[in-house]
Amino acid sequence: YVPKDLLPVYRDKVVPVADIITPNQFEAELLTGRKIYTEKEALEVMDMLHAMGPETVVITSSDLQAPLGNDYLIALGSHRKTKADGTKMTQRIRVESPKVDAVFVGTGDLFAAMLLAWTHKHPNNLKVACEKTVSAMQHVLQRTIKSAKAQAGEGNKPNSAQLELRMVQSKKDIENPEIIVKATVL
Numbered sequence: 657y658v659p660k661d662l663l664p665v666y667r668d669k670v671v672p673v674a675d676i677i678t679p680n681q682f683e684a685e686l687l688t689g690r691k692i693y694t695e696k697e698a699l700e701v702m703d704m705l706h707a708m709g710p711e712t713v714v715i716t717s718s719d720l721q722a723p724l725g726n727d728y729l730i731a732l733g734s735h736r737k738t739k740a741d742g743t744k745m746t747q748r749i750r751v752e753s754p755k756v757d758a759v760f761v762g763t764g765d766l767f768a769a770m771l772l773a774w775t776h777k778h779p780n781n782l783k784v785a786c787e788k789t790v791s792a793m794q795h796v797l798q799r800t801i802k803s804a805k806a807q808a809g810e811g812n813k814p815n816s817a818q819l820e821l822r823m824v825q826s827k828k829d830i831e832n833p834e835i836i837v838k839a840t841v842l
Contacts, residue, residue, distance in 0.1 A: 680715065690704065788835065
């Protein structure tokens with residue numbers, strides 16, 4: 657998504673000073689130089705990203721096979737905290753959310769912004785922060801696709817302008833989402 661010569665800047669300068677990072681699978685692979693084919697490998701990549709500096713790493717989407725089936729997208733999260741006695745504690749979660757058959761612009765930015773807000777509200781509970789984030793995302797995407805289909809008319813595929821995220825219309829769902837997607841603690 658950025659020129660190749662910027663990758664070392666992100667990897668060596670930006671990631672080490674970040675508290676939270678939200679790469680998708682492709683970005684996580686680029687940052688670590690390691691391919692992800694299994695959930696175990698994804699967890700190892702998250703450990704590599706933790707070692708670079710961030711306490712919280714969420715791989716926002718992946719090509720991994722979801723236990724719930726092909727109609728679901730997997731996100732994986734890891735939160736590492738150093739306790740007062742110096743020991744490290746890691747919380748890991750998996751979130752499976754229904755795929756939406758459309759291409760949206762801005763979902764990564766929305767995910768990152770909401771995760772930042774929810775981790776601020778729930779600083780030691782990545783599970784709750786991710787459930788609220790992904791549930792809000794689902795509400796926004798479902799509202800967006802419903803509106804886009806209505807604008808496009810029956811039988812027509814919505815265009816990119818019609819698929820613009822319905823943020824204003826989703827204000828209540830963003831502020832206080834009904835939890836419709838649950839995370840699994842790993």
